[in-house]
Amino acid sequence: xxxxxxxxxxxxxxxxxTTGAQDRRGVQALSPGATALLKTLDxxxxxxxxxxxxxxxxxxxxLPVESLARLDFYDNFPHQALLAAPLDLAKRDxxxxxxxxxxxxxxxxxxxxxxxxxxxFAVYLYHExxxxxxxxxxTVLGRCFRREEYYEGLSRLLGFHMREIVALGSREFxxxxxxxxxxxxxxxSEALGLPLRKExxxxxxxxxxxxxxxxxxxxxxxxxxxxGDLAIASLNVHRNxxxxxxxxxxxxxGEPVYTSCAAFGLERWLTVLHERYGSWExxxxxxxxxxxxxxxxxGDASRS
Amino acid sequence: xxxxxxxxxxxxxxxxxTTGAQDRRGVQALSPGATALLKTLDxxxxxxxxxxxxxxxxxxxxLPVESLARLDFYDNFPHQALLAAPLDLAKRDxxxxxxxxxxxxxxxxxxxxxxxxxxxFAVYLYHExxxxxxxxxxTVLGRCFRREEYYEGLSRLLGFHMREIVALGSREFxxxxxxxxxxxxxxxSEALGLPLRKExxxxxxxxxxxxxxxxxxxxxxxxxxxxGDLAIASLNVHRNxxxxxxxxxxxxxGEPVYTSCAAFGLERWLTVLHERYGSWExxxxxxxxxxxxxxxxxGDASRS
Numbered sequence: 001x002x003x004x005x006x007x008x009x010x011x012x013x014x015x016x017x018t019t020g021a022q023d024r025r026g027v028q029a030l031s032p033g034a035t036a037l038l039k040t041l042d043x044x045x046x047x048x049x050x051x052x053x054x055x056x057x058x059x060x061x062x063l064p065v066e067s068l069a070r071l072d073f074y075d076n077f078p079h080q081a082l083l084a085a086p087l088d089l090a091k092r093d094x095x096x097x098x099x100x101x102x103x104x105x106x107x108x109x110x111x112x113x114x115x116x117x118x119x120x121f122a123v124y125l126y127h128e129x130x131x132x133x134x135x136x137x138x139t140v141l142g143r144c145f146r147r148e149e150y151y152e153g154l155s156r157l158l159g160f161h162m163r164e165i166v167a168l169g170s171r172e173f174x175x176x177x178x179x180x181x182x183x184x185x186x187x188x189s190e191a192l193g194l195p196l197r198k199e200x201x202x203x204x205x206x207x208x209x210x211x212x213x214x215x216x217x218x219x220x221x222x223x224x225x226x227x228g229d230l231a232i233a234s235l236n237v238h239r240n241x242x243x244x245x246x247x248x249x250x251x252x253x254g255e256p257v258y259t260s261c262a263a264f265g266l267e268r269w270l271t272v273l274h275e276r277y278g279s280w281e282x283x284x285x286x287x288x289x290x291x292x293x294x295x296x297x298x299g300d301a302s303r304s
Numbered sequence: 305x306x307x308x309x310x311x312x313x314x315x316x317x318x319x320x321x322t323t324g325a326q327d328r329r330g331v332q333a334l335s336p337g338a339t340a341l342l343k344t345l346d347x348x349x350x351x352x353x354x355x356x357x358x359x360x361x362x363x364x365x366x367l368p369v370e371s372l373a374r375l376d377f378y379d380n381f382p383h384q385a386l387l388a389a390p391l392d393l394a395k396r397d398x399x400x401x402x403x404x405x406x407x408x409x410x411x412x413x414x415x416x417x418x419x420x421x422x423x424x425f426a427v428y429l430y431h432e433x434x435x436x437x438x439x440x441x442x443t444v445l446g447r448c449f450r451r452e453e454y455y456e457g458l459s460r461l462l463g464f465h466m467r468e469i470v471a472l473g474s475r476e477f478x479x480x481x482x483x484x485x486x487x488x489x490x491x492x493s494e495a496l497g498l499p500l501r502k503e504x505x506x507x508x509x510x511x512x513x514x515x516x517x518x519x520x521x522x523x524x525x526x527x528x529x530x531x532g533d534l535a536i537a538s539l540n541v542h543r544n545x546x547x548x549x550x551x552x553x554x555x556x557x558g559e560p561v562y563t564s565c566a567a568f569g570l571e572r573w574l575t576v577l578h579e580r581y582g583s584w585e586x587x588x589x590x591x592x593x594x595x596x597x598x599x600x601x602x603g604d605a606s607r608s
Contacts, residue, residue, distance in 0.1 A: 025417060027364035029430050035362045058339045060331035061447045061463040066405035074404065078391055083407055084419060086451050087378070087385040100378065101370035102416045103387055105409040112406045113329060113462075115388060126333050143365045143447060147390050158417075159365040 026151035026158025030270075033280030034154075037273065038266050040284050042141055042163050044291045045264050048184055049139030049165040056139050059122030062113040067125050070245055073117070080146040082158075083111035115145040119164040120261045124242040127168065131249045132257060134169035137177065154267040155230055161266040167259060168243075169250060174260035178223075178235045181262035185225055185233050187297055191290035194276055196225045201234070227272040234263045330455035330462025334574075337584030338458075341577065342570050344588050346445055346467050348595045349568050352488055353443030353469040360443050363426030366417040371429050374549055377421070384450040386462075387415035419449040423468040424565045428546040431472065435553045436561060438473035441481065458571040459534055465570040471563060472547075474554060478564035482527075482539040485566035489529055489537050491601055495594035498580055500529045505538070531576040538567045 030038060050056055062084050068074065074081060085108040116122065119142025127136075144162045151157060167177035182198070189196040200220035221238070224231040242248065243256030250257045273283040334342060354360055366388050372378065378385060389412040420426065423446025430442075448466045455461060471481035486502070493500040504524035525542070528535040546552065547560030554561045577587040 025366075025368060027366045027417065029364050029426060030362040032359040032361055035360055038362060039360075055336040056339055056343075057336055058334040058342060058465075060333050061449075062329075062331045064329060064405070065407060066403065069403040069405070074391070078393055081391040082388050083391065083412060084386045084449070085389050085407075085409065085412060085415065087382050087387065088409070089382055099370065099373040101368070101373070102414045103369060103389075104414050105389065105392070105412045108387060108389060108409045108412060108415065110406045110408050111389065111412065113331065122333060145365075145388070161362075 024151060026148065026156070028154065028157060030267075031280075034270055034274075037270055037280050037283050037287070038161065040287050041264070041266055041269050041273075042161070044287060045163045045165070046139055046141070047291075048181065049137065052137060052165070052180065053135070054137035054139040054165055057123070057126070059119070059126065059140050059142060061116075061143065063116050063121060063125065065112055065114050068114050068116075068121065071121060071124070071242070072245075073114075073121075077117060077146075080117050080148075082115040082145045082147060084113045084115060085109060085111040116142060117144055117146050118142070119144060119162045119263070120166045120259075123164075123166045123168075124246045124248065124259065127248045128246040129248075131251045131254075132168050133251050135173050136168040136257075137165060138168075139163070139165045153271065155271040157267055160268075163264040163266060164261045166261040168248060168257045171239075171258045174237065174258045178237065178260050178262065182223070182235050184294065185262070187294045188290055189225070191293040191297075192273075192276070192286055194227060194272065196227055196232070199224055199226060201231070227268075230268050230272060232265055232268040232272055236261050236263065328455060330452065330460070332458065332461060334571075335584075338574055338578075341574055341584050341587050341591070342465065344591050345568070345570055345573050345577075346465070348591060349467045349469070350443055350445070351595075352485065353441065356441060356469070356484065357439070358441035358443040358469055361427070361430070363423070363430065363444050363446060365420075365447065367420050367425060367429065369416055369418050372418050372420075372425065375425060375428070375546070376549075377418075377425070381421060381450075384421050384452075386419040386449045386451060388417045388419060389413055389415040420446060421448055421450050422446070423448060423466045423567070424470045424563075427468075427470045427472075428550045428552065428563065431552045432550040433552075435555045435558075436472050437555050439477050440472040440561075441469060442472075443467070443469045457575065459575040461571055464572075467568040467570060468565045470565040472552065472561045475543075475562045478541065478562045482541065482564050482566065486527070486539050488598065489566070492594055492598045493529070495597040496577075496580070496590055498531060498576065500531055500536070503528055503530060505535070531572075534572050534576060536569055536572040536576055540565050540567065 046056055065074075065083070087103065088107055088109045091107055119140045122142070123138050123140060141161060141163050143159060145159050147158060148156055165177075165181060167174045186196070186198070201222040201224045202220075221236065223235045225233040238259045238261075240256040240258050242259045248257045249255060273287065274280065277283040277286050350360055369378075369387070391407065392411055392413045395411055423444045426446070427442050427444060445465060445467050447463060449463050451462060452460055469481075469485060471478045490500070490502070505526040505528045506524075525540065527539045529537040542563045542565075544560040544562050546563045547554075552561045553559060577591065578584065581587040581590050
């Protein structure tokens, strides 16, 4: 583990991640070294998106409960859900200096906003009621929140960073989008000397037991890239689910758009790369080099 | 207002900010143009920090209620407070497809984590119980949350971005820190042709009525830079309040550190710069040019 101090005197050790201080609540600060690696990785993945024509956007940090409900979030992922609830001033124990360690539900007002569990939801909601051109892509970095049974270092967090590259358009386009970024992830992991396993996974983002669940068995809608047991990236097909629920229509046909996304769980990349390279600094170097190699590889491919 | 579409077909208009769609809930997506301006501004302000030796860090997105309570947050800003509460699966109305627009407090579990209202709290908590060298600086970008009576475009949001450059050390150092960044903000706004007013402001972050409140009247602890009526940056002196509450001690003396911070409300800068320059693209150009001018000015000063 790196214990390098920065020039500014900020200690690395306590929040270094994989073997550092763990917060049982699943939220954790990143040390300067870990921060540098996260930013390097994120800029690389964002660049993969913008090089492919994606618009880079910053989405809202909280989403309306009614919007998440429309996307079946509370039916499919109620166990993960976190709500943002204001303090009810009238009911609060106002004793100054009382120093609570929690607030009971009775001390809260109703929650109309939820913390997002994935970065792409806001992208579909942004396009709600609109027509989009085939080949529309958007890339976003989201702080996402998923309640888990337990938390572990940087590999299982309540709050984490997810970079996504999202495609909206025809069925053919959104499939080609995933092939493109699946190939890119494979090439990048090979350049890093980081063996990844690609596996089909299930995703409950559909009416369970309904027609979509049957389709999912016939044709997987989610593939994960795993380092050991840790899924660090995924490719997700949503068919026209979000197109229908958000009334996003394809220019020309007027039909609900198909969508897909490539997603990167950044703190998990940090865990895996720190383990692979032994320090944040070495991992940053390796990501730079592998990013360049993949870019050059692309150039070769386009010339051949 | 800019209505430029990007190559990727993502519409600018609906979330362009100052005159675009407004969300009465105070959360808003940034269009690609607004996103580019926010990233440009943030990289500039972050660079001001790192050029001065600051460690750039990413802090946790939620903070323990018990930590915020220790900083008197719930005594001083209860009206702003938002808590992150899990859904109580046992009490939830589980009817699939019910599509709630809010969750009643009774449907929530107790909240042990809160949404931060300022980016620097996590910096003090990170250093809790540690000794730090004089001259320690940290720069962070936080997504912050403040409940308001009403929300307005990008200038008054529930959820917004705050870039901070935080100083920890001796009283002299943290004062010099604010002089340095106060001068920098003034030079930058002059280079932008953006008239800013610097005004003393009050900050309730102290025992009201106590000794600190008296001190605040004698010597302001907060100065704001206002464009029109909108505070877009602030300089904040905390004396040794956070040093005491978080047990952060100065190397050598062992005394609680003094702290101060320069803070930038990024969406408010977006509002002001869009109004000043008429488009996101022109504003990005202007920020680049003014940033360069301020940097060259620094170089001249160091040579003279």
